[in-house]
Amino acid sequence: MSAPPASTATKRETQGGLEASCHAPPTKKRCHSRSASPTIPPPVRRMRDKTLYFADGNFVISSAGDEGDVEEANDVDDSPEDERSKDIVIYFRVHQSLLSRDSAVFADMFTVGSAASTENMYDGVPLIEVQDKAKHLRGFLKAIYEPSFSTSSVFLPRYSSNTVTVFEGPLLLAIKYQTEVLRVRLVTHLTMDWPGKDYNAWRERKHPDEGVPNPEELLRLARMTNLSNELRTSLAVAYYALLGYATSTWLSEMLKVTDLMILITGGCKINTWLCVWIKEGTRKGIPAGPKLDLACEKCSLEEFRGRVLLDWMTECSATTSRVIEYLQKVAKKLEGHCEGICSRKCRIKVGEWLKKMAEAFYDRLEEIFLDGGNEEVDEGKAEGKTDDSDKDGVETGGGDDDAASKMVVG
Ligand SMILES: [Zn+2]
Numbered sequence: 001m002s003a004p005p006a007s008t009a010t011k012r013e014t015q016g017g018l019e020a021s022c023h024a025p026p027t028k029k030r031c032h033s034r035s036a037s038p039t040i041p042p043p044v045r046r047m048r049d050k051t052l053y054f055a056d057g058n059f060v061i062s063s064a065g066d067e068g069d070v071e072e073a074n075d076v077d078d079s080p081e082d083e084r085s086k087d088i089v090i091y092f093r094v095h096q097s098l099l100s101r102d103s104a105v106f107a108d109m110f111t112v113g114s115a116a117s118t119e120n121m122y123d124g125v126p127l128i129e130v131q132d133k134a135k136h137l138r139g140f141l142k143a144i145y146e147p148s149f150s151t152s153s154v155f156l157p158r159y160s161s162n163t164v165t166v167f168e169g170p171l172l173l174a175i176k177y178q179t180e181v182l183r184v185r186l187v188t189h190l191t192m193d194w195p196g197k198d199y200n201a202w203r204e205r206k207h208p209d210e211g212v213p214n215p216e217e218l219l220r221l222a223r224m225t226n227l228s229n230e231l232r233t234s235l236a237v238a239y240y241a242l243l244g245y246a247t248s249t250w251l252s253e254m255l256k257v258t259d260l261m262i263l264i265t266g267g268c269k270i271n272t273w274l275c276v277w278i279k280e281g282t283r284k285g286i287p288a289g290p291k292l293d294l295a296c297e298k299c300s301l302e303e304f305r306g307r308v309l310l311d312w313m314t315e316c317s318a319t320t321s322r323v324i325e326y327l328q329k330v331a332k333k334l335e336g337h338c339e340g341i342c343s344r345k346c347r348i349k350v351g352e353w354l355k356k357m358a359e360a361f362y363d364r365l366e367e368i369f370l371d372g373g374n375e376e377v378d379e380g381k382a383e384g385k386t387d388d389s390d391k392d393g394v395e396t397g398g399g400d401d402d403a404a405s406k407m408v409v410g
Pocket residue numbers: 296297298299341342343346
C-alpha cells in the first residue's frame with residue numbers, strides 16, 4: 001500500500017547495470033555472514049530493511065545497496081557515522097513459503113535444499129546472497145507482500161508518471177525469478193494505462209492531476225525488460241502520445257535512435273495517410289480509409305477537404321501529430337457551421353465519417369509505428385535483446401520511406 005520511496009524516483013540506471021543484475025543467477029554463496037562482533041569495524045555498512053525484515057521470517061536475502069537505500073533501512077552496527085563504509089549491504093528477512101509460492105526459481109532453490117543448510121547463516125536463519133540491486137529487490141518483495149494486489153492497481157495508481165521507477169525492480173525480478181503472477185499483473189497494469197486495443201478506453205482515460213504516464217518511460221521499460229513484443233500495441237499508443245508532445249519536452253535521455261526513427265517515420269505516415277483518407281484516394285502501401293457516404297449536389301466536398309488539410313497543417317502537424325484528436329475536433333465543430341457542407345444533415349454524415357477516420361487511425365497505430373522495419377537497426381545487439389529483434393526485423397526490410405517522400409493522392 002505504501003508507495004515506494006521517493007528517493008528512488010530520480011535515480012536513473014544504465015542499461016548495462018540492469019542487464020547484469022537481471023541475468024546473473026542468484027547465488028547462495030555467502031561472503032561475510034556472521035553477525036560480527038561489535039568491536040571489529042565491519043568491512044561494509046550492514047543494514048536491515050525497515051519494513052521487509054520480519055522477525056519470524058525464516059531466511060534472509062542480502063544484496064548490495066547504495067545511498068538511496070539508507071533511508072529505507074536500519075544500521076546493524078553502531079559505528080560512528082564518519083566510519084561507515086560506502087559499501088552497503090541490505091538484509092531482507094522474509095518467508096520461504098511465500099517466495100516459493102510465487103516464484104518458481106525460489107521454489108526450486110529451496111527444494112534443492114542447500115538454502116536450509118546451516119553453512120550460510122545470518123541472524124540465526126539461512127542466508128541467500130543475490131546480485132540484484134537492493135532497491136529492485138525491495139520493490140519485488142513489496143509486490144509479493146503487498147496485500148492490496150488487484151489487476152487494476154498494483155501499488156501504483158493508474159496513469160502514474162513514475163512507472164519505470166516503481167516497476168523496474170518488480171518487473172525485472174518477476175521475470176528473473178519466474179514470478180509469473182506478478183509479471184502478468186504488472187504487464188496488465190501497463191497495458192491498461194496504454195490501452196492499445198481499446199479505443200473507448202483510450203478516449204475515456206483519466207489522469208490524476210499530478211501527472212500523466214510518460215510514454216518515454218513505457219518505451220524504456222519495455223526495452224529494459226525485453227517485453228517489446230508483449231507490449232507492442234501499448235508501445236504504439238505510447239509512440240503516438242509522444243508524437244503529440246512538442247519535441248522540446250521529450251525525455252530524450254530515455255529514447256534511443258530507433259525510437260526517433262520510429263517517431264519520424266510514424267509522423268510522416270500520419271500525414272500521408274491523412275491526405276489519402278481525406279481525399280478518399282488510394283495509394284500503394286496505405287490501407288483504404290473510411291468511405292464518406294454523401295451524395296449531395298449542394299455540398300462542395302473539394303472545398304471541405306482542402307479546409308480540413310489546411311487547418312491540419314496550420315494547427316497541428318507543424319508541432320504535433322495528434323491526428324486522432326484533430327479529427328475528433330473537426331467532427332465536433334461540424335455540429336455548428338462548416339464551409340463546403342450545405343446542411344445539418346450533411347454535416348452529421350461528414351462528422352461521422354471523420355470520427356470513423358479517427359478510430360481507424362487508432363486501430364492502426366501499431367501499423368503506423370511498428371510495421372516499418374525501424375525497430376531493428378543496430379540497437380538490438382547493443383542491448384543484447386532477442387525476441388522482438390528476431391521476429392520483427394526481417395520481414396519488413398525497410399521499404400517504407402517512400403511514405404515520407406511522396407504525397408501523390410487520389
Ligand atoms: Zn449537402
